Amino acid sequence: MSQQVKRPFTVKQVNRRQFLATTAKAGCVMGLVGLGLTATAKSQGQLAPQACRPPGALEESDFLSACVRCGLCVEACPYDTLSLARWFDGAATGTPFFTARRIPCEMCEDIPCIKACPSGALDPQLEQISDAKMGVAVLIDEKNCLNFKGLRCDVCYRVCPLIDNAITLERQRNQHSDHHAMFLPTVNSDTCTGCGKCEHACVLDTAAIKVLPTALALGKAAAHDTYINTEETTLEMLNKGLML
Amino acid sequence: MSNQFMSTKTVNSKAKSQMQGEHAAAIAELGWFGAHKYLLLRRAVQLGLLGLFALGPLLGVWLFKGNLSASLLLDTIPFADPLVSLQMLASGHIPELNLLIGAALVILFYALAGGRVFCSWVCPVNLVTDTASWLRRKLNLPRTSELPRNLRYYLLALVLLLPLLTGNLIWEWVNPVPLVYRAVLFGSLSGLWILAAIFLLDLFIAERAWCGHLCPTGALFGLIGKWSPIKIVASKASVCDNCMDCFAVCPERQVLKPALKGPNPVISNPDCTQCGRCIDVCAQRVFRYQTRFTATQAQLSTSDSTDCQSPSTTSPIRQHIAPKAEKDQ
Numbered sequence: 001m002s003q004q005v006k007r008p009f010t011v012k013q014v015n016r017r018q019f020l021a022t023t024a025k026a027g028c029v030m031g032l033v034g035l036g037l038t039a040t041a042k043s044q045g046q047l048a049p050q051a052c053r054p055p056g057a058l059e060e061s062d063f064l065s066a067c068v069r070c071g072l073c074v075e076a077c078p079y080d081t082l083s084l085a086r087w088f089d090g091a092a093t094g095t096p097f098f099t100a101r102r103i104p105c106e107m108c109e110d111i112p113c114i115k116a117c118p119s120g121a122l123d124p125q126l127e128q129i130s131d132a133k134m135g136v137a138v139l140i141d142e143k144n145c146l147n148f149k150g151l152r153c154d155v156c157y158r159v160c161p162l163i164d165n166a167i168t169l170e171r172q173r174n175q176h177s178d179h180h181a182m183f184l185p186t187v188n189s190d191t192c193t194g195c196g197k198c199e200h201a202c203v204l205d206t207a208a209i210k211v212l213p214t215a216l217a218l219g220k221a222a223a224h225d226t227y228i229n230t231e232e233t234t235l236e237m238l239n240k241g242l243m244l
Numbered sequence: 245m246s247n248q249f250m251s252t253k254t255v256n257s258k259a260k261s262q263m264q265g266e267h268a269a270a271i272a273e274l275g276w277f278g279a280h281k282y283l284l285l286r287r288a289v290q291l292g293l294l295g296l297f298a299l300g301p302l303l304g305v306w307l308f309k310g311n312l313s314a315s316l317l318l319d320t321i322p323f324a325d326p327l328v329s330l331q332m333l334a335s336g337h338i339p340e341l342n343l344l345i346g347a348a349l350v351i352l353f354y355a356l357a358g359g360r361v362f363c364s365w366v367c368p369v370n371l372v373t374d375t376a377s378w379l380r381r382k383l384n385l386p387r388t389s390e391l392p393r394n395l396r397y398y399l400l401a402l403v404l405l406l407p408l409l410t411g412n413l414i415w416e417w418v419n420p421v422p423l424v425y426r427a428v429l430f431g432s433l434s435g436l437w438i439l440a441a442i443f444l445l446d447l448f449i450a451e452r453a454w455c456g457h458l459c460p461t462g463a464l465f466g467l468i469g470k471w472s473p474i475k476i477v478a479s480k481a482s483v484c485d486n487c488m489d490c491f492a493v494c495p496e497r498q499v500l501k502p503a504l505k506g507p508n509p510v511i512s513n514p515d516c517t518q519c520g521r522c523i524d525v526c527a528q529r530v531f532r533y534q535t536r537f538t539a540t541q542a543q544l545s546t547s548d549s550t551d552c553q554s555p556s557t558t559s560p561i562r563q564h565i566a567p568k569a570e571k572d573q
Contacts (some may be wrong), residue, residue: 029398070310
């Protein structure tokens with residue numbers, strides 16, 4: 001037992017001053033590293049407009065705190081739609097996204113990507129794929145859209161998984177010929193899931209219809225706006241000052 | 245190396261002259277395979293696990309799904325990386341139960357097997373930093389100034405603080421640990437520049453800088469495995485001939501001396517990655533994998549009979565190496 005009493009080698013003792021100095025130095029270094037990392041992450045972290053999140057993805061800032069970047073959703077996707085973002089891909093590195101023009105979401109009924117997600121970054125409460133909100137399709141270029149030229153392209157309408165619901169063809173008089181009709185593809189932003197099949201299928205070299213992030217695509221009424229349900233609002237109701 | 249350097253750093257040059265015939269004694273004694281047993285085993289485990297993960301995406305044979313951040317074995321058993329799970333909790337997100345179970349399973353495994361077993365037997369970054377360290381020895385690059393070893397705990401604190409402040413898993417942007425898996429399984433090669441940076445850092449700026457001083461994943465696994473029953477034990481410390489071969493290859497050489505020269509032969513310092521390289525390179529077979537309980541007793545009984553444990557101040561290791569090693573701590 002005398003072995004233990006001998007203290008055969010010395011452990012370097014740190015006095016209080018050294019401890020405080022080291023802690024302060026390391027703290028400063030870590031502060032700078034933290035600032036640098038945060039700046040990089042924040043500047044890289046803006047989701048590019050053409051990058052869509054998988055169905056059920058939480059709102060972007062919540063998604064970034066939840067996603068562990070494991071790629072289980074990517075491996076679960078039967079159509080190779082999803083991929084893990086690389087640096088400069090327009091999404092936070094390692095997070096899943098898809099580009100509609102390349103491979104759109106096929107809207108599987110059993111939503112395997114959500115089932116695979118271990119973190120809840122893809123909300124498991126989304127049970128109907130038609131309730132998904134990956135973005136909103138917007139017919140952004142009426143000038144080049146063939147249907148707006150009076151042709152019957154209709155491809156975006158035909159491929160829409162929610163045909164006659166998320167995209168309808170609105171008949172309008174063709175002002176050029178004056179006796180033909182134009183069938184204008186019109187997106188219903190309430191039901192569009194943002195799957196991107198329309199953007200993928202658009203026959204133009206660059207799609208005239210594009211899936212945009214919901215925040216970019218949609219306006220938002222002011223909180224005091226009473227005209228939200230215009231069709232149900234009567235003059236009488238307004239005169240009575242009835243708030244909806 | 246210039247003559248001037250030699251004269252000012254005699255300690256260094258002596259250690260180096262021994263390094264030139266790197267663990268030649270062990271190879272002569274045990275044969276090449278005997279002196280590389282655990283190294284080869286480790287590489288087999290490291291690459292084998294990557295291979296098991298890669299079977300799915302590359303060949304369609306799904307054993308493991310996901311990557312080291314979170315995975316699913318045979319569609320039933322979840323695993324999750326403790327660091328990314330902690331970051332997520334710090335950011336305020338409550339995950340699915342599966343992820344918590346996965347993290348708990350991983351923590352349990354490494355708490356029993358030894359925390360930094362992850363670093364030396366699983367983590368692919370280890371391949372990069374071991375290569376850099378091997379090249380340093382081959383090229384006889386001079387010892388560099390040491391970073392503080394506890395920087396990793398500061399970095400770990402930072403990594404867990406950032407999601408708390410920003411609600412964002414900031415570290416996962418640059419975390420080098422998942423990069424190789426991501427590259428092989430998902431074809432995203434663009435993060436590999438981080439590994440190149442770590443390689444150059446380890447090779448030219450500070451030896452063993454990443455895995456031995458900075459990596460927060462390693463720091464967390466070290467804490468997880470602090471009380472693990474399986475340790476590397478200098479069970480025959482009495483026959484150590486101070487050849488310093490283990491010091492040359494050890495990625496955390498500060499852990500060796502207390503076990504070799506102190507009263508307790510168990511390497512209980514959580515920094516030890518339990519890579520087993522010290523076992524390989526020792527011609528005297530001083531080190532073994534053992535449980536910490538059996539080891540202590542065996543050592544105490546032998547140390548009573550032999551007096552080799554008490555270090556004499558004239559032994560070569562105390563004269564030449566110990567002052568440097570002390571500084572390392």
